[in-house]
Amino acid sequence: MKHAAAHTFLSFIKKEFFHIFRDVRTMLIIVGIPVTQILIIGFAVSTEVKQVPTAVYDPLKDASTRAVIEQLRASELFDVRTMLEHPDEIDRVFERGEASLVVVFGEASVQLVVDATDPNQGTTTAEYASNIIHTAGASPLQIVPEVEMLYNPELRSSYNFVPGLMGLIFMIICAMMTSIAIVREKETGTMEVLLASPVKPAHIVVSKMIPYFLISWVIFVLILLLSVFVLNVPVSGNLVWLNVLTLLFILVALSLGLLISTLVKTQVAAMLVSSMGLMMPVMILSGFIFPIESIPAALQAISAVIPARWYIAGAKKLMIEGVPVYRVAKEMLVLAGMATGIILISLRNFKTRLE
């Protein structure tokens, strides 16, 4: 009997893979979304700067400053267009969009004012400019460049997006796709046939979750490889614990999908609930786009119940900061607690809804 049950369970998992691989739309979502997202992020972290519109304020007008300006002109990176006559003009050239970089020569220093609306572009520009000034500035002036970032002093660099992106992708694949897969069976009528058969309801549900669990893991490995080898995002923490954290989050997302499937009757409703109810909060309240610290206190409180917030925080610590695992213990415990709670609620719901 035990053997037969295991056999049925395996054939259910196989059937679920067939559902996924034979449906063009499902495949598009599962493969298309991660790939396009990573491409978009890939372009966003593109560090190429060329012909940066540059203005110079040079009250000294001596040989050494002229040498620096010549060097800037000679490089393909900068397009020195405007010579400013007065320090007040600095703000004006930024406002009019005439320059992304202003080089301000002072008595003993050179100040670089950079438009950091795009933080990567800003950092790169500043770096290149100070390099050139260093090389050109082998002069008695002893130039010490100071960099001041405008508009985005925090300089959240794009690779912080990778953990956020993973949070979003797993929500889509696990929560949305699982809920749709379960509700589809309700809609088509096969769910009733299964429930009238000796298969245990828990087996039906778990066999739906396993393929998405495995696919998510493959995608996770893929994202890691892409981020390390294509986007040059370091994975400085412990890889094993990063996997544990991610699998915990995937479990939370899957159980959310299960919960949604017990609440709605149609695939369209499942899609709407998961996109409005899960993806929007992930975008807004998880720290993916807006740092948690900078959103209003009330929203910060709400963000505490968003699983992605904990995942993204933990993943950032493990991936980027490379902290030891005890520093993410809180995030892991929260995620584990959420997974257990949601699974219990949705299994109970799943049973009572059959009536």
Place this chain on the structure above:
Amino acid sequence: MNTLEKDVIVADRLTKSFGAFTAVDRICFSVAGGEIFGFLGANGAGKTTAMRMLCGLSKPTSGSAQVAGFDIARQPEQVKRNIGYMSQKFSLYEDLRVWENICLFAGIYGVKEKEIRRKTTETLDRLGLARERNTLVKDLPLGWKQKLAFSVAVFHEPRIVFLDEPTGGVDPITRRQFWELIREAAERGITIFVTTHYMDEAEYCNRVSIMVDGRIAALDTPLSLRASFRAQNMDEVFRRLARKATRE
């Protein structure tokens, strides 16, 4: 009809209420083994609710019923093991191949793999679907799908098969062929419990019950029902009874 065994379905004051609404109201009936039992009633008369209870899909509010000798409230697992079920909606996987559907459902009921292989060929031959073995079910015409769904529902040779409006939307020729399959299954000893909208199909049943407002208003052979209502056909019997309904 000389091979009837003892009763395989016995309902005793079976009741299902949803709040103040009593969908099924103390129905009593029994179905003998190998019988083709027609379960008729207008929409909302309570037949689907009654059928769901008998299949172990929903628990009765009061009363009891035995299906294949097991109590539906206390032993739903054993009940489910001994029945086949074909739902009102289409009950196969459209994106699986014909043989994959058969394997999956036969596997659920614990049919051995060797047995599945042998019977699949046999079943497909009988249905004339031998060449469609590897076809995705969604590419089959509706009539074939319904016949296939029925064959899958009785593949594991259950004691009883429950059919919820199995011929909805199917053309008359296919309906005849479908009833031919039902008759064959009944001859093999499988009890057929079928709901239908088509009154001509009621004539094919050994006995027919007609539900009105959650109760069984009439239960007899089609012949006796026609006689006692002095009606030309089952359609007339049904309309006379259904006219008495007070709820929508």
